[in-house]
Amino acid sequence: MIRTEQLTKKYGSFTALDELTLTIEEGTVFGFVGQNGAGKSTTFQILATLMSPTYGTAYIDGIDVCKEPAKVREKIGYMPDFFGVYDQFRAVEYLDFYGASYGLTVDERKKIIPQLLDLVNLSHKSDSYVDLLSRGMKQRLCLARSLIHDPSVLILDEPASGLDPRARIEMRGILRELKAMGKTIIISSHILPELAEMCDEIGVIDQGKLVAKGSVTDIQKQLEQQKLIQVKVQKNIDQTMMFFEDQSHVINLNQLNETDFEFIFTGDDASQIQLLQQAIAANIPLLSFHLVETNIEDVFMEITKGVEEE
Numbered sequence: 001m002i003r004t005e006q007l008t009k010k011y012g013s014f015t016a017l018d019e020l021t022l023t024i025e026e027g028t029v030f031g032f033v034g035q036n037g038a039g040k041s042t043t044f045q046i047l048a049t050l051m052s053p054t055y056g057t058a059y060i061d062g063i064d065v066c067k068e069p070a071k072v073r074e075k076i077g078y079m080p081d082f083f084g085v086y087d088q089f090r091a092v093e094y095l096d097f098y099g100a101s102y103g104l105t106v107d108e109r110k111k112i113i114p115q116l117l118d119l120v121n122l123s124h125k126s127d128s129y130v131d132l133l134s135r136g137m138k139q140r141l142c143l144a145r146s147l148i149h150d151p152s153v154l155i156l157d158e159p160a161s162g163l164d165p166r167a168r169i170e171m172r173g174i175l176r177e178l179k180a181m182g183k184t185i186i187i188s189s190h191i192l193p194e195l196a197e198m199c200d201e202i203g204v205i206d207q208g209k210l211v212a213k214g215s216v217t218d219i220q221k222q223l224e225q226q227k228l229i230q231v232k233v234q235k236n237i238d239q240t241m242m243f244f245e246d247q248s249h250v251i252n253l254n255q256l257n258e259t260d261f262e263f264i265f266t267g268d269d270a271s272q273i274q275l276l277q278q279a280i281a282a283n284i285p286l287l288s289f290h291l292v293e294t295n296i297e298d299v300f301m302e303i304t305k306g307v308e309e310e
């Protein structure tokens with residue numbers, strides 16, 4: 001339903017999105033998690049046809065976002081992370097305005113607007129001026145706006161950001177209803193717990209790259225278990241690297257200089273102890289063997305912290 005192929009966006013020499021390749025199946029709720037500045041909004045703006053990629057491409061229901069943006073817009077509902085609401089409008093007028101701009105007839109608008117207000121729990125505020133609504137209500141109104149033309153795909157950029165816990169729970173309930181209606185949803189956040197329970201699948205983005213993808217449990221395993229280990233030997237670096245290459249849980253060996261190399265270790269603590277014991281038993285002239293703090297750990301810490309800590 002949503003597919004990106006080597007999607008890349010450069011701002012001058014800065015790469016905000018780096019060859020992102022991703023497939024999201026129809027009916028999936030996909031959580032896109034990453035720290036501030038990771039590239040989430042950039043991805044969403046490209047999917048929403050508001051920005052062109054530097055290279056690579058994306059498809060919504062098989063339609064190329066770069067080649068046929070108008071067709072894509074019929075299929076998607078987009079909720080940006082910053083949105084303007086026209087303060088002079090009442091909630092119902094606001095939705096009517098958007099319905100008209102999507103070409104809905106008066107009768108169609110009269111039918112769908114009460115349904116949408118009901119869906120986002122704003123029926124009681126239909127005649128309130130938009131600027132008098134709370135932040136959570138404005139966010140729900142914006143969500144209703146993105147649904148006005150009954151899109152099959154929803155692209156929601158941090159819809160729960162800035163909401164208090166009660167408003168977050170309410171937003172989650174609405175998203176569950178949208179999932180039950182069969183919508184394909186891609187939703188971003190900079191914290192995993194906010195998305196964990198409502199998403200079928202999660203992708204973690206860091207510095208424009210997809211660093212992990214899968215169920216929440218998979219993601220936790222993938223990120224927790226990727227340790228970077230650096231080794232220093234007195235001599236025989238080639239043989240030592242060959243020895244480590246053959247051991248389980250060792251990937252991505254990389255020689256740093258004549259005595260040092262590093263690798264990613266995906267095993268648990270017990271396997272790490274075993275690896276070190278095997279190296280000693282094999283008479284490897286080890287000078288040091290140590291874990292290096294990696295960015296991936298920072299990413300993991302950052303995205304798994306509690307919602308209240310924001």
Ligand SMILES: Nc1ncnc2c1ncn2[C@@H]1O[C@H](COP(=O)(O)OP(=O)(O)OP(=O)(O)O)[C@@H](O)[C@H]1O
Nearest residue numbers: 011016034035036037038039040041042043081190
């Ligand atoms: N128009 C621009 N010109 C230059 N750099 C930009 C521009 N827009 C975004 N960036 C940079 O690209 C990177 C990705 O930004 P993006 O807004 O996609 O991140 P994000 O994951 O959505 O972050 P946030 O959670 O803070 O919204 C950031 O480093 C940002 O500063």
